[in-house]
Amino acid sequence: xxAGVGVMAARPDTxxxxxxxxxxxxxxxxxxxxxxxDLSGCFEKGSLTAVVGPNGAGKSTxxxxxxxxxxxxxxxxxxxxxxxGTPAFMPQQGGFDRSFPVSxxxxxxxxxxxxxxPWRAFSSAERQRLDEAMQAVGLGDFGxxxxxxxxGGQLQRALFAxxxxxxxxxxxxxxPFSAVDRATTEDLMDLVLEWNRCNKTVVVxxxxxxxxxxxxxxxxxLAGQCVAWGSTDEVLTPENLHLARHxxxxxxx
Amino acid sequence: MNSIELxxxxxxxxxxxxxxxxxxxxxxxxxxxxGVFLILRRMSLMGDAMAHAILPGVAVGFLTAGLSLTAxxxxxxxxxxxxxxxxxxxxxxxxxxxxxxxxAFYLVSLGVGVLLISLRGSNMELLHVLFGTVLGMxxxxxxxxxxxxxxxxxxxxxxxxxxxxxxxxxxFLRSESRMGPVVHVVFLxxxxxxxxxxxxxxxxxxxxxxxxxxxxxxxxxxxxxxxQMALAALVGAFASFSGLLLSYYANLPASPAIILAxxxxxxxxxxxxxxxxxxxxxxxxxxxxxxxSRIPERN
Amino acid sequence: xxxxxxxxxxxxxxxxxxxxxxxxxALVLGAWSARAVSRDPLPVVxxxxxxGDMVREIGGERVTVTTIVGRNSDxxxxxxxPGDAKALQQAxxxxxxxxxxxxxxxxxxxxxxxxxxSVTASEGVVVRQLNPETGEATHxxxxxxxxxxxxxxxxxxxxxxxxxxxxxxxxxxxxxxxxGLARADPxxxxxxxxxxxxxxxxxxxxxxxxxxxxAAIPPEHRRVISSHDAFGYFGDAYGIExxxxxxxxxxAEPSARDVARIIQxxxxxxxxxxxxxxxxxxxxxxxxxxxxDVLMGGTLYSDALGPADQPAxxxxxxxxxxxxxxxxxxxxxxxx
Numbered sequence: 001x002x003a004g005v006g007v008m009a010a011r012p013d014t015x016x017x018x019x020x021x022x023x024x025x026x027x028x029x030x031x032x033x034x035x036x037x038d039l040s041g042c043f044e045k046g047s048l049t050a051v052v053g054p055n056g057a058g059k060s061t062x063x064x065x066x067x068x069x070x071x072x073x074x075x076x077x078x079x080x081x082x083x084x085g086t087p088a089f090m091p092q093q094g095g096f097d098r099s100f101p102v103s104x105x106x107x108x109x110x111x112x113x114x115x116x117x118p119w120r121a122f123s124s125a126e127r128q129r130l131d132e133a134m135q136a137v138g139l140g141d142f143g144x145x146x147x148x149x150x151x152g153g154q155l156q157r158a159l160f161a162x163x164x165x166x167x168x169x170x171x172x173x174x175x176p177f178s179a180v181d182r183a184t185t186e187d188l189m190d191l192v193l194e195w196n197r198c199n200k201t202v203v204v205x206x207x208x209x210x211x212x213x214x215x216x217x218x219x220x221x222l223a224g225q226c227v228a229w230g231s232t233d234e235v236l237t238p239e240n241l242h243l244a245r246h247x248x249x250x251x252x253x
Numbered sequence: 254m255n256s257i258e259l260x261x262x263x264x265x266x267x268x269x270x271x272x273x274x275x276x277x278x279x280x281x282x283x284x285x286x287x288g289v290f291l292i293l294r295r296m297s298l299m300g301d302a303m304a305h306a307i308l309p310g311v312a313v314g315f316l317t318a319g320l321s322l323t324a325x326x327x328x329x330x331x332x333x334x335x336x337x338x339x340x341x342x343x344x345x346x347x348x349x350x351x352x353x354x355x356x357a358f359y360l361v362s363l364g365v366g367v368l369l370i371s372l373r374g375s376n377m378e379l380l381h382v383l384f385g386t387v388l389g390m391x392x393x394x395x396x397x398x399x400x401x402x403x404x405x406x407x408x409x410x411x412x413x414x415x416x417x418x419x420x421x422x423x424x425f426l427r428s429e430s431r432m433g434p435v436v437h438v439v440f441l442x443x444x445x446x447x448x449x450x451x452x453x454x455x456x457x458x459x460x461x462x463x464x465x466x467x468x469x470x471x472x473x474x475x476x477x478x479x480x481q482m483a484l485a486a487l488v489g490a491f492a493s494f495s496g497l498l499l500s501y502y503a504n505l506p507a508s509p510a511i512i513l514a515x516x517x518x519x520x521x522x523x524x525x526x527x528x529x530x531x532x533x534x535x536x537x538x539x540x541x542x543x544x545x546s547r548i549p550e551r552n
Numbered sequence: 553x554x555x556x557x558x559x560x561x562x563x564x565x566x567x568x569x570x571x572x573x574x575x576x577x578a579l580v581l582g583a584w585s586a587r588a589v590s591r592d593p594l595p596v597v598x599x600x601x602x603x604g605d606m607v608r609e610i611g612g613e614r615v616t617v618t619t620i621v622g623r624n625s626d627x628x629x630x631x632x633x634p635g636d637a638k639a640l641q642q643a644x645x646x647x648x649x650x651x652x653x654x655x656x657x658x659x660x661x662x663x664x665x666x667x668x669x670s671v672t673a674s675e676g677v678v679v680r681q682l683n684p685e686t687g688e689a690t691h692x693x694x695x696x697x698x699x700x701x702x703x704x705x706x707x708x709x710x711x712x713x714x715x716x717x718x719x720x721x722x723x724x725x726x727x728x729x730x731x732g733l734a735r736a737d738p739x740x741x742x743x744x745x746x747x748x749x750x751x752x753x754x755x756x757x758x759x760x761x762x763x764x765x766x767a768a769i770p771p772e773h774r775r776v777i778s779s780h781d782a783f784g785y786f787g788d789a790y791g792i793e794x795x796x797x798x799x800x801x802x803x804a805e806p807s808a809r810d811v812a813r814i815i816q817x818x819x820x821x822x823x824x825x826x827x828x829x830x831x832x833x834x835x836x837x838x839x840x841x842x843x844x845d846v847l848m849g850g851t852l853y854s855d856a857l858g859p860a861d862q863p864a865x866x867x868x869x870x871x872x873x874x875x876x877x878x879x880x881x882x883x884x885x886x887x888x
Contacts, residue, residue: 095422095423096422097420101478101480102477118415146476
């Protein structure tokens with residue numbers, strides 16, 4: 001199921017037809033810094049891939065590039081297999097105002113934007129979807145609670161619920177477990193596995209290599225450029241990890 | 254004459270009291286929700302800055318056409334919009350943040366406004382425009398305030414969802430839709446429009462008061478954004494009503510009296526508000542220390 | 553005898569020629585400088601537009617007048633500029649109203665280093681005292697009314713400085729101004745005197761006109777509301793009752809009670825017109841007129857002259873205009 005093994009990813013002439021996200025010698029960056037260089041490969045439908053690498057490896061930039069928030073400096077990114085456009089994306093935390101006076105339920109409901117838009121009312125079907133999402137993340141009774149009263153773990157669950165409302169086929173998560181307790185991490189990881197079982201494509205940026213080895217069949221090891229991309233056992237070798245650290249150290253500034 | 258009659262008799266007896274009430278309440282209904290959004294976006298001082306930024310436009314309108322409502326409104330709108338757009342552009346295209354760029358532009362605007370006014374000598378008519386005449390509102394002024402408020406409330410209702418998102422999680426909005434910058438600009442336009450209409454009622458110095466004080470007070474009572482907006486509008490309306498009564502019975506000048514009333518409500522809210530008011534905080538602290546002091550007893 | 557010696561001795565002829573030459577030169581110099589003195593106009597500074605107009609009338613072409621507070625500007629809240637200080641420094645005479653009208657003037661005089669003749673136009677005027685609670689006026693003889701007495705906020709039982717509204721005081725002003733100009737420029741004293749006399753004569757004629765016009769109006773229609781308590785002297789002189797809105801200072805924002813009181817007063821006392829003067833808030837006056845169902849009388853000029861192309865651009869024009877508006881409105885109300 002992998003597209004490439006070893007130090008450099010191979011450049012296939014044709015990608016497998018199940019590819020959902022295709023990258024063709026993509027370089028991403030901004031102003032004067034190139035964060036990701038010459039990345040080629042693809043994410044297949046129904047795959048569960050972890051993106052790992054040292055700090056400053058360009059992982060977040062890669063996800064944002066795929067989401068279209070950053071335009072590639074070179075190469076092409078093709079995203080297909082999505083009925084309504086872009087995949088569902090959870091950026092790194094810290095982007096939103098936690099003290100905003102909104103109830104948890106209203107916050108999660110924002111996830112339905114693509115169907116409801118700025119003006120349309122919430123149909124009963126929508127409301128049911130909302131309830132189900134809240135239940136799935138374990139926040140079933142938290143609907144009326146103001147967002148500002150949620151703990152870190154509860155907030156993360158709410159973010160997951162919001163993401164689920166997209167009802168997308170592809171999910172991209174950027175460090176979703178970074179500031180969260182063990183129990184919440186386990187619960188949410190179970191949810192991710194559930195999505196994957198329903199044939200959703202999931203890409204997650206992580207730091208916890210133990211979790212990656214346990215749960216993720218595919219891994220992309222990134223260090224400003226592709227170090228290895230393929231099945232987790234073959235990618236997360238000590239040599240690859242050492243190489244990745246070495247590559248990033250020079251680039252760090 | 255019982256005390257209830259004291260509350261409504263002045264309005265029954267005098268037309269100018271009724272007009273003042275209508276004008277001030279209409280303004281408060283629109284200004285309150287706008288103020289809530291300013292506070293939520295951490296732009297609380299922007300309202301005051303924007304009021305000063307509008308000054309040269311009003312001055313130019315006055316210098317070219319005298320005390321013409323249309324001229325001053327158009328002038329104020331133009332300068333307000335220019336300053337807002339320039340500040341936003343500078344913030345987006347350069348490393349400078351929006352609050353700093355806005356400060357720079359509005360100060361330039363204010364300087365130009367003061368210069369223009371002093372060119373024509375100390376012109377009392379213009380100063381009266383700047384201080385407002387809530388007690389002498391003409392039909393045209395009343396119409397302007399009512400129309401502006403209606404439009405503002407309507408547009409706010411329309412863009413409520415994207416506006417909330419844009420305040421709260423702009424990155425999320427950006428990934429879902431391209432409405433973000435549009436909504437931001439529309440909000441600024443509403444702000445300018447309400448301030449320009451509010452000049453006629455309360456003058457430039459006080460109009461920001463009716464925008465920010467009720468909104469700041471509402472935070473201590475309401476939990477949701479919508480709740481805060483509704484409460485801010487009500488508080489503003491109540492402040493207008495009681496401020497006018499204060500002006501009538503205690504012989505105080507009218508627009509400061511309204512702002513004073515709003516200020517009193519604010520201080521009461523800070524003290525007794527159920528969402529983080531001082532009294533509430535003290536009660537919770539006491540309860541907490543009581544709980545903690547009981548723990549050794551359980552062992 | 554030294555005289556004979558002077559004419560007969562040869563060395564003395566040279567001395568004589570020298571002496572004659574010096575005398576002739578001195579004569580020429582004297583004549584020339586005398587001509588220069590009579591040609592250079594006297595620089596005079598007037599504190600505000602009404603006085604400026606009077607000085608121009610009385611001084612004619614022998615003076616150049618600089619007015620500090622120009623037309624259509626408010627004297628109470630005026631802030632002097634460096635240009636004003638410069639003009640004052642170069643002036644030989646300063647004409648001011650006094651009675652506390654120009655609060656900013658003493659500082660300006662000190663700052664500019666003015667050392668010419670200072671003329672207080674209102675010297676000798678029978679002063680109106682203003683008691684805001686009762687609204688009554690008491691009269692006291694003004695002694696040496698200094699400029700800048702008290703602050704410019706006249707709402708506390710102060711002196712009413714608008715003495716020029718009564719033409720009789722205007723004549724007093726003219727005489728004071730003529731005397732002052734004569735002190736500063738004795739050469740042209742008679743010129744100033746004669747011009748002042750002519751001016752006073754015109755004032756007298758206007759005074760008679762106004763009196764006869766107003767005499768036709770019955771006493772119960774002689775009450776009006778004005779937005780500035782500046783017409784006290786006019787009211788006393790010609791028998792009109794002015795009820796002011798919002799006190800004397802044109803800056804004070806009224807309270808609802810003030811406005812209510814005026815409307816009640818207007819309804820009770822059945823005033824005949826509402827007048828605003830060229831400086832305060834017209835919206836308020838309009839509201840009062842609308843509610844008490846009274847005629848809007850238009851603009852009355854009190855503290856400053858109107859623009860140059862309008863009738864109220866001179867002192868006499870201003871008084872004439874004010875009287876005309878009053879007569880028009882009061883007559884209309886009398887006919888209602």
